[in-house]
Amino acid sequence: MQDLILKLGIDWKLLLAQVVNFAILAYILQRFVFKPILATLNERQNKIKENIQLGEEIKKKLTEAEKAKAEVLKQARLDGEKIIKEAEKNASKLKEEKLQETRIESLTLISQGRAQIEKDRTTLRAELKKETGELISLAIEKSMGDIINESAQSKLKDQALAVLK
Secondary structure, eight states: OHHHHHHHTOOHHHHHHHHHHHHHHHHHIIIIIIHHHHHHHHHHHHHHHHHHHHHHHHHHHHHHHHHHHHHHHHHHHHHHHHHHHHHHHHHHHHHHHHHHHHHHHHHHHHHHHHHHHHHHHHHHHHHHHHHHHHHHHHHHHHHHTTTSOHHHHHHHHHHHHHHHO
């Protein structure tokens, strides 16, 4: 085998020196190049994992926020409908109250008008009787003034007025 190694031109000393140089180079690369590169790669990989987790948390929070928003909107819609129904109910009630007040006022005005008409009618009747009585008295006095005496005229006037009353 030694012959074979000599025939191939392999020098043991040189080979051993190359193996030592390779080991030193591998150590230096491992210590000063590969470790920092691997540390940087691990750090990047950890940041990527953190960002992915953060993204998932944000998605969850966004989903929860959308659910909460939908619930708030639903509740607001229900509250709005409730307020509208209550307002319509109150408006209807107020309308009925105002209508009832108007009816009462109308009836009051009608009864006051009727009372005023009756009062005016009574006043007019009294005035009419008075004027009719004066006219009858005047007519009796003029038509029978020369024919009968004053006491008979007075008696006729009283009888005519009694008939009017």
